[in-house]
Amino acid sequence: MSYTIEAVLNSAEKSDLREFISELEASDKRYLLRNDILNAFHKFCQQKDDPQFESSSRLGKLIYYTQEIILDEESICLIIRPKIAQQEAYRIFDDLTVEPISIPQLLDIRDRFVGRHHPEEGDVFEIDFQPFYDYSPIIRDSKNIGKGLQYLNRFLSSKLFQDPNQWLEALYNFLHIHRYNGVTLLINGRIANRHQLSDRVKQALNFVGELPSDKPFEEFHFDLQNLGFEPGWGNTAGRVRETLEILDELIDSPDDRVLEAFLSRIPMIFRIVLVSIHGWFAQEGVLGRPDTGGQVVYVLDQARSLEKQLKEDITLAGLDSFKVKPKVIILSRLIPNNDGTRCNERLEKVHGTDNAWILRVPFREFNPNMTQNWISRFEIYPYLETYAIDAEKELFAEFQSSPDLIVGNYSDGNLVAFLLARRLKVTQFNVAHALEKSKYLFSNLYWQDLESTYHFSLQFTADIIAMNAANCIVSSTYQEIVGRPDSVGQYESYENLTMPDLYHVVNGIELFSPKFNVVPPGVNENVYFPYTRHEDRVPNKIEKLEELLFTAEDPEFIYGKLENPNRRPLFSMARLDRIKNLTGLAECFGQSPELQERCNLILVAGKIHTSGSTDNEEREEIEKMYRIIERYDLYSKIRWLGIRLPKVDSGEIYRVIADRQGIFVQPALFEAFGLTILEAMISGLPTFGTQFGGPLEIIQDTVNGYYINPTNLKETAQKLLDFISKCDRDPSYWQQISDKGMERVYSTYTWKIHTSRLLSLARIYGFWNFTSSEKREDLLRYIESLFYLIYKPRAKALLEEHWQR
Incomplete structure (x- = not known):
């Protein structure tokens, strides 16, 4: 039994536990997640005379570690997380007897909760990767x-x-074994x-x-x-x-x-493929479109930095005179109906490089109504297997050889990386950026209700396949893997789960595998640099952007006319979707008359007209933004710009805001990493970032930025007002936070640091892959079984739906 439960049952607080359970049973909610549990316990504690009970009692400690509560007919089920990457489940009966629950039993309980448990029909298929990690060493300590x-x-x-x-x-x-174009090395x-x-x-x-x-x-x-x-x-x-x-x-x-x-000195990496499939991958005219934004910026910057680092490594290895040249290919999708972008071009050189390219491969023309156009990341899965087959031929034509390293990005790119790496027998790295399962609560439990929109059965299966197949998983933060003491990590959420009527995942990923590595991305220092570097700024561009941000009028892409453009700007820039939560920031601003009195809100956010968007979620957020502006009468205090900025302009916009001693606010409900936070901090903007996700590892609260809880609008507004008041009392305070933010980025988050580390990983895991390939074969065969028996039939069914469109 968990020591936290035992401590309560062996104390006078046993009656408090009984009373708390009774209150939960009297409420409407039958499935409580952590925030629900904490809120319910807070309400329970307010009825007590002891003000310390909530924080210092044994029951309070048990509640702190409880991640989920399921109220069953005969008992209450507690899912406890006593430490990072460890989970225990218990059933507490009316008489307060306790029994442990195994993972298969817990998954059955979750199925029963949504009416999907059918024991009379036999057991559901179980996925368990635990036996296949015997080839690998296992880390003992979660830290x-x-x-x-x-x-x-x-x-x-x-x-x-x-x-x-x-x-x-x-x-x-x-x-x-090392060769380059027929030249023997080493x-x-x-x-x-x-x-x-x-x-x-x-x-x-x-x-x-x-x-x-x-x-x-x-x-x-x-x-x-x-x-x-030989050379090398x-x-x-x-x-x-x-x-x-x-x-x-x-x-x-x-x-x-x-x-x-x-x-780290061995010249074994010359040809790298960065896989970013789901579309609108180009260098102009794509940022802010659905499914692009931060991932495009990340991959382009990574490609430039990798080529530069590879050239340095090749020179140091003594291979210049042997005509050894690195080549980096970003593998993406060719979209014939390109909407004015270059996404219909097969090959495009990456700006600022000698030999880095965007290679676009089309989907096979199953249904021209679909494959000629952009396809949402949620709908893309039926095309990935044939895409990988076609991409293999195109890559060989470009490299005249196999690549040395394949790096997948996002769920679809990681699946293609697996298919390519399996066929080519090369090292596979995964980068998730964000796993949708963490964004959508209960998305696996209610997958059948959501399937027509999101197709989570395909996406989550693709995630499980790719993350187990990868030689190395590159994460931006520690908590992306296993969360924090009070929250579950993105990868940890795949450790066990149910997709009712489809399968149970008893052990979906080995969190203690050495395949996980934290390698945060950098920021492009040619585009994003301190506002004080006046010699690198262009006066004409500054003037144009100042006009755009504060005074220009154009109903096509600008909404709002500032009554006082000289107020301190609160600034945010992101896609207009639910998770990025720009509407939440507008609501926070609208609910605070004092913030409105002292600041203007400036938002650069995709589009301002629903007619210009093909994305349902974006259209909903556009309509919501208009309702907020009208409800709080913000038209004269807000600037909402629906534009796609060239990259150099997006860098200068941060600096223009910094010129006016503005503030950057990143209000996402969840942010896997937070690239815009790095961009703002290196530009010199004091930054307020969401406490849900990666920003917790970038920002050091009150030292070089601030955490906010974007779900608590009153608290967020007060934190902003407190900072502004400090700056008013001490004009040097804004500069102190500005300087500390820039220092933080330069010491930890540069692309030089990132790519040096990534290439070290590639060499070590390449050696490990070489020495353990035979031992991994049973794992890969198991993965292939999941692909052909679960993923592929569901992909085929979705393809048949697409034929009807």
Whole structure:
């Protein structure tokens, strides 16, 4: 039994528990999530004479750890999370006896709650990945989740130490396979086996040790070749010596530090595919459209930074003179009806790069009414298998070889990454950006009611397939994986779940696997930089954007006329959808006369006319925004811009707001990471970010920004007013927070840091993939079974629906 329940039952608070259960049973709600539970307990505690009971009682501690309560006919079920990445479930009966509930039993209870439990028809299909992770080391302490690289390094180096012959053989074979366009790299046939490798390394060290450190590799290339060493060890004698010394140490006395240092120098990544499928992927005219926005910015910036880092690595490896050139391809979808974008072009070069490209592959023309047009990310799944087959041919045509690394993005891109990696036998990385399951409460439980709109059965199955198939999962934050002490992480929510009448997931992901790594994205420093860097700003652009933000009139894309444009601007920029919650910010502003007296609200948000949107959720938010503006009479205090900005303009807009000592507010109901927060902070804007999601790991509250609870409008308004009042009393305070925000981004969130880390991961996991490929085969076969027996029939059924449109 949970010690938190036992502590209550063995104390005088046993009667309080009975009383609280009675109050819950008397209410209308039968399924309570954490916020519901806390609110109900707060109301219960208000009836007590003891003001400390809520925070200091044993029952209060039990309630704090309780994530869900299900009121069943004969009992109450508590799902308790005593620590991060651990869950327990118990049934409490009327007489306060307690019995534990297994995961299969808990999933049956959830099915019964929605009337979908049919024991007379037999058991539902169970998905359990637990047995397939026996090939992998498992992290013990939850605080090390997300640090898979260093854990895997320790594991691999210990294997080298414990069984040197086997692992030296693996290392020798790994060094022997590397080629680039037919050019042998690292070692050749003159080193015939693992026994010779150690001896030849020492001979090579003696040779290069006598050369000047700055002697170019080309001048002693043939001498090393005679010893069995090909290009790739370094561009100078000094660099070659350093690399061989690391290998020598790794052979003689391996440890995790040495292994990472060595593999990080190995030239094994030249061709990278970044998969971002679901559409409107271009460099102009796409931001703010449904399904794009932050993901497009992230992938484009990542591609530029990866190419730059690869070129640096190739130079240091001494491969410039061998015509080795990196190539990065962003794989997306070609949309024939391109709506004025470049999304109908097969190939588009990424601005600011030498050899990074957007490669667009069309969906096969099953139904031209669908496949000629943009398709929502919720509807895209029937086309992904054939897309992966076609994309494989297109990628080979571009690379003239297989890629070295495939990085998926979002649910659809990650599934395509799996299909490609499986066929090509290359390393697969996943990036989720956001998992829809966390955005839509009870989305798995009520999937049948939501299926016609969201098709969660396909999306959640695709997530389970891709996250288990991936060699490495790259997350932006720790809490994206396993949440916080008081909240469940996005990946953790897949640990067990029910899709009633479809399947039960008993163990959907191993959270303690070393595949998880926290590698936050950076911010494009060429576009987003401090407002104080006047030498890099363009006066004409500043004037135009000031006019656009504060005074211009155009009913096509501007709503609102400021009665006093000189008030301090509250600024936000995001898609106009429910999760981004810009309507919530407008409501917060509308409910606070004091905020209206002291500030203007400036929103850059997609569109201002429902006729211009094809997205149902966006249209609903547009209509809601108009209702809020009318209800609170905000027309003269708000500027709502429905525009798509070129990237350079989006960077300058933050700085224009900062010129006026404005404030950036990110009010999302949930934000997986928060790229706009980085953009605002590096520009110098004091930033208020949602406390639900990634911003909690970017912002340090009251140090370099502020947390807000966007569901508590009164509290949010008061936090903004408190900051403004501090700035009025002390004019330097705005600057202090501004400076601290910029410092935070430069120290932690640059693309240089991100891509260096990502490529280190690619090399380590590439080596791990090479040495454990046979042990993963049973896992991959199980994944394929889910794909062909569950995913594919449902995708086919959706395709048949599309034929009718």
